[in-house]
Amino acid sequence: MKIGIISDTHGHVNFATQGVRALREQDVEQVIHCGDIGSTTIIELFDGLSTHFVFGNVDWDQDGLKDEIAACGQTCHDEMGTASWAGREIAFLHSHDRNRYLETIQSQKYDLVCYGHTHKAEKHRDGKTLVLNPGALYRTSVRSVAVVDLETMEAEHIEV
Numbered sequence: 001m002k003i004g005i006i007s008d009t010h011g012h013v014n015f016a017t018q019g020v021r022a023l024r025e026q027d028v029e030q031v032i033h034c035g036d037i038g039s040t041t042i043i044e045l046f047d048g049l050s051t052h053f054v055f056g057n058v059d060w061d062q063d064g065l066k067d068e069i070a071a072c073g074q075t076c077h078d079e080m081g082t083a084s085w086a087g088r089e090i091a092f093l094h095s096h097d098r099n100r101y102l103e104t105i106q107s108q109k110y111d112l113v114c115y116g117h118t119h120k121a122e123k124h125r126d127g128k129t130l131v132l133n134p135g136a137l138y139r140t141s142v143r144s145v146a147v148v149d150l151e152t153m154e155a156e157h158i159e160v
Helices: 013-024 040-046 060-069 096-108
Strands: 003-008 030-033 051-053 078-086 089-094 111-115 123-125 127-132 144-149 154-159
Touching: 003 013, 013 040, 013 144, 030 078, 040 051, 040 060, 051 078, 060 144, 096 111, 127 144
Parallel strands: 003 030, 030 051, 089 111, 111 127
Antiparallel strands: 003 144, 078 089, 123 127, 144 154
8 A cells, every 4th residue: 555645735736736746646545744734725636535634833724724624525633643554553743843743753653654844855764663754845945745655664755
């Protein structure tokens, strides 16, 4: 099973459209948006993709975002989400709450922890946990998303 990870769209429809297109081309089965959605107009771009959203530090209109996420048939996890797919335990958050981010990784409960906020594509291992930032689609010199194969736990950053 392949999943897509995207973050830091900041309401920029053009860049977000490019990121979503890249994920569609990878035939991902689930998508995680790691926060800083930025605008309700971003959510409809994920139509047809089972997408899980968390809020970041610029998601001020959380009620409006929640309503749009629900209206589009997607899932909102507030500040942090978890999922169990393909026998893997996954957590996702924005990471602006540094303590929560570190506690999530250090708990070693998860096979994969996805995060945003830094606007830098990154992946590393911490014990059994693969820690992954897909990069950003706004305020970055290189726009990127990520795909993870949950069977092999291989992660790839894709420039858009």
